[in-house]
Amino acid sequence: MRAEDIEALIAVGRPTIARDGSFAVFAMSRPDIAANSNxxxxWRVDLPDGTPRRLTRGKADGSPRLSPDGARIAFTRLDAKGRPQLFVVDATGGEPVQATDAPLGVGDFDWSPDGTVLGFTARVPEKGRYGTVEGLDPNAESPRRITGVRWHANGLGYIADRPAHVFVVAAPQTDSEPFYEPAPAVIAEGDEPPKKRIVAHEATQLTHGDRSHSGIAFSGDEILTTVDEIERERRDLRSPLIAVRTDGSGERELIGRDANLGIGGVAVADDGTIAFLGDDVGPEGVDFVAPITSLWVLxxxxxRxxxxxxxxDLGEVGSHITPLGEDFLVQDRTRGRVRLLRVTRAGAVTEVLGGDVEVGGHDAAGDxxxxxxxxxxxxxxxxLIDGGAAPRVLTAFGARAAAAGIVAPTELSVDARDGYPVHGWVAKPEGEGPFPVILQIHGGPYASYGVHLFDETQVLVDAGYAVVYCNPRGSAGYGREHGRSIRQAMGTVDFTDVIDFLDGAVAADSALDGDRLGVMGGSYGGYLTAWVIAHDHRFAGAIVERGFLDPTSFQGTSDIGSFFGDEYVGTDPDAIARQSPLAVVDQVRTPTLVMHSELDFRCPLEQATRYYSALVRNGVDAELLVFPGENHELSRSGQPRHRIERFAAILDWWARRLPVKTPS
Known part of the structure; x- marks a missing residue:
């Protein structure tokens, strides 16, 4: 596939199924280059044999949740100001009705058990900020006073002046009278002109104060949600779970900080049992390296x-729980796959959907x-998994990508120099080669490459490159010891694992040209790429993207800087220097393209500019490419035109530094 074929990357979101199992609803999304947005x-599909059909026609409709009786669907849609609001539509289709008008949009949401109320989270802006005063430019706002160890978040910006709170709103009826624009009229002196109405019911705010809340799960006449409070002196990843009364009469704590748990993905079974996904982050609240997310019940x-x-390990992004009778459905990441498991309350595990899949969402009703x-x-x-039958695919969204041309990677395991098995893949163009080889390194580090269709690899293969990529020690999906092996030892076995895997892949396939090599990676992959080129000088070029490049300045600039570096590289200055790419930048001789985004608050722009400046000062052939308006997620969810331009820059760099030989 080529860069412009990212439009064929059609994703399917978390589905929702009717209680009687008669139909399911899901959202699809894809990048659109002309619209320059996702x-x-x-979509709705009648089960078991219906044909999927488009149900709504908004620009970016998502996150559908069926009402308990299956008659209505609540979902998110962007309003006229581009804010995600809740809308409700009949399950058979029709004109959606807007349910919320939150100043900064809504976050998590769910239906009450009786289907009369929607609970949701929404950020509440401080007065005078974020458009709450008409005509007040952001540059003219009052200064922000920072008193905690956190003040911003990637993809969002400042956080202390817009905490997320819990709200409830009456669910609108889809057959109600619409609202009409008031016509101009002469009014009596002292009277107020009629206001234009957008929603039928005003939302009621249930929580207040400086704390933020995430997650919505109804439990009787209470809403379960987790609490996030900005710390004064040191980061604490423990997240209390509270129950908020839907009538606004108060709240109670269900799980406190003394449980030492980072909590997410709360669900309530039909019998009232509360289940959640949790990480044991220890009594200090920062032991987050390879935590292994587990299923817990309260x-x-x-x-427990x-x-x-x-x-x-249930920690994959988007992981959640579906109660199913006495059991629970969960997503387990393992060796580049994410399988769907059915887990009993006693801990017995059955695989529901496995093989070469990465499950991103699920729901269930009956069998x-x-x-x-x-x-x-x-x-x-x-x-669809129907009773005891084998899983069956209900959609064919992949046909468009297949038509664009994709290559199936080959799975490979290579023993590292110390005998440790390193697992990964090789993707290469058709033909005998030999092809120039690019070593790709993933971010994280506690993340992984997987088996899903990956545009990063496919675009390079289409351009004539063989791509080698693996999950070295430090990655997710191979157990806790594997993930924690680089804690305060970054640039050690992770470095040798990617190099040894590259060497093993080249040795095993004559179509891979070991004399023509490049290396690239983003985030932690940017870190390890910078580390590789400081210690191995055989590469014709490198791309360091959105990298973690200086642990020292990262502490005071990144949204996770208050704890990430402390846990991964430690706090001793000598230990930090031993693991810092910036500390060894004077050893780099490889031509390097540094890519970054202006609004990256995860690995801030200064990481890139300081690294680039050091390369230039040391005489290295280097370039810097900065994307405006983008954050850390550019390559995955950035503006489609920027994603195309990013690919163009990557291919241009490799064409200059690692050209593909034209067959004679």
């Missing part, structure tokens, strides 16, 4: 871990389970 709508004497922390998953030849499809 677009998508809701019992009378406190939380259900899944085995050594063999099941029917629907799951959204990516595969090697599709960015997203909807699967």
């Amino acid at each position: 677009v998508g709508q809701l 019992e009378a004497d406190g939380p 871990r259900v899944t085995d922390a050594e063999t099941v 029917r389970i629907v799951a959204a998953a990516a595969t090697p030849d599709s960015y997203g499809e909807l699967f």
Whole structure:
């Protein structure tokens, strides 16, 4: 596939299924280059054999949740100001009705058990900021007083002046009278002119103060949500779970900080059992390196871990829980896959959907389970598991990508120099080669490459490059010891693992030209790329993208700087220097393209500019490419035109530094 074929990367979001199992609803999304945004709508499929059909026609409709009776769907849609608001539409289709008018849009949401109320989170702006005063330019706002260790977040910006709170609003009826624009009229002196109405019911705010809240799960007449409070002196990843009364009469704590848990993905079973995804972050609240996310249930004497922390990891992005009778459905990441598991309350595990899939969402009713998953030849499809039958694909969104041309990678395991097995893949163009080889390194570090259709690899292969990529020690999906092996030892076995995997891949395939090599990576992959070129000088070029390049300045600039570096590289200055790419930049001789985004608050822009400046000062052939208006997620969810321009820059760099030989 080529860069412009990112429009074929059609993703399927978390599905929702009717209680009687008769139909399911899901959202699809994809990049649209002409619109320069990600677009998508809701789809419905009648089960078990219906044809999927488009249900809504908004620009970016998403996150559908069916009402308990299956008659209506609540979902998010951008309003006229580009803010995500809740809308409600009949499950059979029709004109959606707007349910919220939150000043900064809504976040998490869910239906009440009786279907009369929607609970949601929304950020509440401080008065005088974020457009709350008409005509007040952001540059003219009052200064911000920072008193905690955190003040911003990637993809959002400042956080202390817009905490997220819990709200409830009456769910609108889809057949109600619409609102009309008031016509100009002469009014009596002292009277107020009629206001234009957008929503039928005003939302009620249930929580207040400086603390933020995330997650919405109804439990009777309470809403379960987690609490995030900006710390005064040191980071604390422990997140209390509270229950907020829907009538606004108060709240109570269910799980406190003394449980030492980072909590997310709360769900309530039909019998009232509370389950959640949790990481044990230790009594200091910062032990986050390879935590192994587990399924927990809340019992009378406190939380109980259900899944085995050594063999099941539920920490993949988007992971959640679906209660299913006495059991729970969860997503387990392992060796580049994300499989769907059914887990009993006693901890017994059964695989529901496995193989070469990366499950991104699921729901269930009776004996029917629907799951959204990516595969090697599709960015997203909807699967049906009907009773004891084998899983069946209900959609064919991958056909567009297949028509664009994709290559199936070959799975490979290589023993590192110390005998440790390193798992990964090789993707190469058709033909005998030999092809120039690019070593790709993933971010994280506690993340992983997987089996899903990956545009980063496919575009390079289409351009004539063989691509080698693996999950070295420090990656997710291979157990806790694997993930923690580089804690305060970055640039050690992770470095040798990627190099040894590259060497093993080249030695195993004569189509790979070991004399023509490049290396590239983003985020932690940018870190390791910078580390590689300081210690191995055989590469014709390198691309260091959105990198973690100076642990010292990272501490005071990144949104995770208050704890990330402390845990991964330690606090001793000598230890930090031993693991810092900037400390060894004077050893780099490889031509290097440094790429970054202006609004990256995860690995701030200064990481790139200081590294680039050091390269130039040391006489290295280097270039810097900075994308305006983008954050750390440019390559995954940035503006489509910027994603195309990013690919163009990558291919141009390799064409100059590592050209593909034209067959004679």
